[in-house]
Amino acid sequence: MRIDLHTHSVVSDGTDTPADLVGKAAAAGLDVVALTDHDTTAGWDEAVAALPSGLRLVRGMEMSCEGRGDDGDPVAVHLLAYLFDPSESGFVAERARLRDERVSRIRTMALRMAEDGLPIDPDAVLDRAGPSVGRPHLAQALVEAGVVPSIGDAFTELLSTRSRYYVPKADTPLADAVQMVRAAGGVAVVAHPLARSRGRVMALGQIEELAALGLAGIEVAHPDHGADDVRVLTDLASSLDLVVTGSSDYHGDNKRIGLGEFTTAPAAFEALVDRASGTEVVAG
Numbered sequence: 001m002r003i004d005l006h007t008h009s010v011v012s013d014g015t016d017t018p019a020d021l022v023g024k025a026a027a028a029g030l031d032v033v034a035l036t037d038h039d040t041t042a043g044w045d046e047a048v049a050a051l052p053s054g055l056r057l058v059r060g061m062e063m064s065c066e067g068r069g070d071d072g073d074p075v076a077v078h079l080l081a082y083l084f085d086p087s088e089s090g091f092v093a094e095r096a097r098l099r100d101e102r103v104s105r106i107r108t109m110a111l112r113m114a115e116d117g118l119p120i121d122p123d124a125v126l127d128r129a130g131p132s133v134g135r136p137h138l139a140q141a142l143v144e145a146g147v148v149p150s151i152g153d154a155f156t157e158l159l160s161t162r163s164r165y166y167v168p169k170a171d172t173p174l175a176d177a178v179q180m181v182r183a184a185g186g187v188a189v190v191a192h193p194l195a196r197s198r199g200r201v202m203a204l205g206q207i208e209e210l211a212a213l214g215l216a217g218i219e220v221a222h223p224d225h226g227a228d229d230v231r232v233l234t235d236l237a238s239s240l241d242l243v244v245t246g247s248s249d250y251h252g253d254n255k256r257i258g259l260g261e262f263t264t265a266p267a268a269f270e271a272l273v274d275r276a277s278g279t280e281v282v283a284g
């Protein structure tokens with residue numbers, strides 16, 4: 001059994017349509033794939049309709065949250081939400097708010113760039129993006145305009161949290177997010193908690209508080225985690241009785257990683273499914 005529980009499509013900041021993504025997941029030899037676009041479920045129906053036989057689909061999402069760093073300052077944290085009821089009204093409203101935050105924040109970042117003379121058209125960036133726009137869409141525009149050679153360079157030079165163009169967004173407080181996912185019958189797994197290449201990371205002490213609120217697991221195997229991170233997080237998960245997952249965080253051409261390069265153990269997957277009551281795993 002090969003299980004990859006974290007992927008992105010064009011509905012957020014990946015480059016494959018949901019239909020292409022499930023096709024590629026089957027071709028990569030996966031048995032289970034989760035579609036986890038940022039702050040939206042807009043890709044779910046297309047992925048279900050295109051699901052190849054033999055592949056199972058976990059309908060999920062990666063939610064933009066705000067946690068705290070070791071210094072107590074706010075830090076962006078991603079929460080994977082699986083198998084929740086997409087019609088639960090409080091959660092629907094919060095997802096819409098997060099997507100609105102994304103639009104206004106990317107517009108402000110693009111305007112700052114344009115004012116500085118960079119060849120970026122804020123409307124064109126927003127028009128090309130799907131329902132959940134993000135910094136990778138700005139990165140693509142910067143590459144296409146010849147400002148930087150690659151998406152990675154766009155992040156290092158112009159889009160990082162240290163950049164003069166960076167604008168934060170008002171994400172969901174982490175504890176509220178875990179409670180919303182649970183209230184919608186879903187299971188919550190904290191995504192790549194030690195991915196330092198993206199900027200500051202959360203203080204791990206928060207994970208114990210989140211476990212008390214119903215957090216189910218920690219994403220441990222991930223392209224942005226080193227061997228030390230994996231050890232620290234494995235120990236933490238075992239001390240708190242949390243499920244350990246692994247996933248590629250596939251973004252198509254926006255990142256170098258392939259589907260199934262990091263995976264989740266079958267027993268961990270079953271433990272997550274057992275705790276969910278919002279939607280079923282779909283079998284193709």
Ligand code: AMP
Nearest residue numbers: 013133134135136151152155198251254
């Ligand atoms: P945003 O959601 O708009 O804050 O943008 C964050 C997204 O940018 C993440 O979900 C990643 O997909 C992507 N990202 C972050 N850092 C990098 C990087 N160094 N290179 C490529 N993509 C990145």
Ligand code: FE
Nearest residue numbers: 008013038251
């Ligand atoms: Fe992303």
Ligand code: FE
Nearest residue numbers: 062078191192
């Ligand atoms: Fe993430």
Ligand code: ZN
Nearest residue numbers: 006008062249
């Ligand atoms: Zn992701």
